[in-house]
Amino acid sequence: MASDPVAVVGADADRLADDIDSYTGVEVSAGAAAADADVVLASGVSALVDLVRAGTDATVLPVDAGAGVRSVPSAAADEAIADVVTGEYETATRPVLSVSVDGADPVRSLFDVTLVTTEPARISEYSVTAGPTRVAELRADGIVVATAAGSHEYAEAAGGPVLDPETDAVAVTPIAPFVTGAKRWVVPHDDVTLSVERDEGGVSLLVDGRSAGAVPHDTAVRIARTDALKLAVVEASRSFY
Structure with missing residues (x-):
């Protein structure tokens, strides 16, 4: 070595x-x-x-x-x-996602993918599909899809679960939903699609906290695991939990 x-x-x-x-x-x-x-x-x-x-x-x-x-x-x-x-040292892996808007060249993501209204406190309507299944349609300020690595961050602050790193899934969490008791979902990370169903203001896409442009109404944001990042874990490494 x-x-x-x-x-x-x-x-x-x-x-x-x-x-x-x-x-x-x-x-x-x-x-x-x-x-x-x-x-x-x-x-x-x-x-x-x-x-x-x-x-x-x-x-x-x-x-x-x-x-x-x-x-x-x-x-x-x-x-x-x-x-x-x-x-x-030991090795660990974290899934890396491919994020593509309407078939454009994908961006790789380690932590999270977020759709959020560009103007604060403006509500839009979003849909979530996992594979062939329509999981939800909801009104909110935004929606965040987080891997286990990202589930500690913005997604948790929005009320989402912390995913075990061995889970082959992502956490889908609405941001400031328009209803009380809004659900959160854990779905397989193989094929997730987000879409803006009703646009009451501009909607921005953030990938690992970085702007990836605007997402127009009725445009698919497709998310799927593409590969994995290899991590070195040593004595000084933080506990995942």
Whole structure:
């Protein structure tokens, strides 16, 4: 393992690379060199999302990227990468989703997919389909579909469940629904479709918190598992729960 290339991307990558080099004695690259690395330390959520969108095949050690991906705190980054370099780690996987609007080129998602009214406090009507089954049609400010990795984040704040990482499913949660006692759903992640049934204001698509443009009325947003992200889990990794 010690001969495998190691890279660092994200927040403060150059400093982290220098610190890890000094701590482990292993030469560590920063930035663009991650494309050729077998192991990548991703510092921060944004760096992790970038790797997922690029379709990385590397084993990724997330740092300060949340419990959903068993990330380690930045203060433990040196010890964590040393564990990886010496083979003192386990691997875990998290599903990666493909998100496509009306057949356009897909965007890869690790955490969540959200449809939300562009103007605050405006309600639209959404439908949710899982495979051939119409699951729901509801009025709300928006709707979020979260993987297990993302179920700790915005989806949980909206009232959704935290999914066990071994669950082959996504959690579908309405945002500020127009009715009390609104349901939440856990459905297989193989084939989920969201659609704007009635547009009372602009509706935006967010993929892992990043804008992916507007979604017009009666346009399908198709979500399906495409592959998985490999994670390095070390002693300093956070518990999923």
